[in-house]
Amino acid sequence: MTMYVAYNAAFGATTATMAGTSYAAGSKVAVQLATPSSLQIRIVEWGVSFNGSAAGTPGVCELVQNGTASTCSSAHSTTTVQSIGDSTTGSRLTMGTTTSGYGNGAVASATVDKVFDVQFVGPTSQYVKMWPLGREPVVVPSKFCQLRINTAATLTALAYVVFEEC
Template sequence: MALYWASNAAMATTAAPSPVTTGTAAKTLLQIATPSTRSIKVVEWGISFDGSTAAEPIRCELIQTDVAATVTAHVAAGVQPYDDPGAPASLMTLGTSATGYTSSSEGTITATRTGDLQLISPTTLYVKQWPLGREFRVPVSKFLRVRVTAAAAVNAYTYVVWEE
């Protein structure tokens, strides 16, 4: 088993990744689509904001859904091996209705399962690591999302580390 990492931006090359605005409606910042052959175990996720004043907290969710958001598709280079740089490419499904970031449409979700739920100040960050053997598992053919709802838009970085 190998660990993989993806964020809500294209792979960084000569410039730092661009953070994504939260908006004021529910918005998926990062989505990971499991294929029909592989589940994943989430071992860590994190999110940070660039707000300049403490204000109403941002609702942050790490959820499993049955319906994809429409996202900017990650390419294979954006889903990176984390613990072993020589690991094979991730098996996660890539595409605008699969693994990607910055949703333009949330879709009509009929079922969710919550992995983590937090109210986080727009001036701070949050990181969660699960104890070994107690990771949040996402089954085959489902979608893992980092979704936020903010009272006032700020920019955010988010990432997920998973085992497949």
């Protein structure tokens, strides 16, 4: 099976590095992945890092399955959801700002179907979660995997989700 990675920012076409996304205080959707009716995804890993320069109130970062889509600031595509390894197969996720997107989207529904992981992450810190083989959470068809960030102050973050389609 092909694995893919989806980030919360565009690849650095002009700067050669990914810049991340700035998040004002409050809860936002950083990455949203929409499974079509014929596909589920297995989450292999996710992570987030902040660029704060001083210690402060940690942000709440969570990876959830939701039945309600949020509108993201940018749409993912088969060029921003990239395969990992030798495969050149494009992702079969549904792409668009209200389906699979990234950036700085408002949370449309606080009610979630499943919480896969939630952590406090300091503004000068990072967090990475890789599930043991065979114990990865699965996002079922016609649902949304959302990586959400809730900060007390404006911070720039780099966040990502690694998954395989099954």
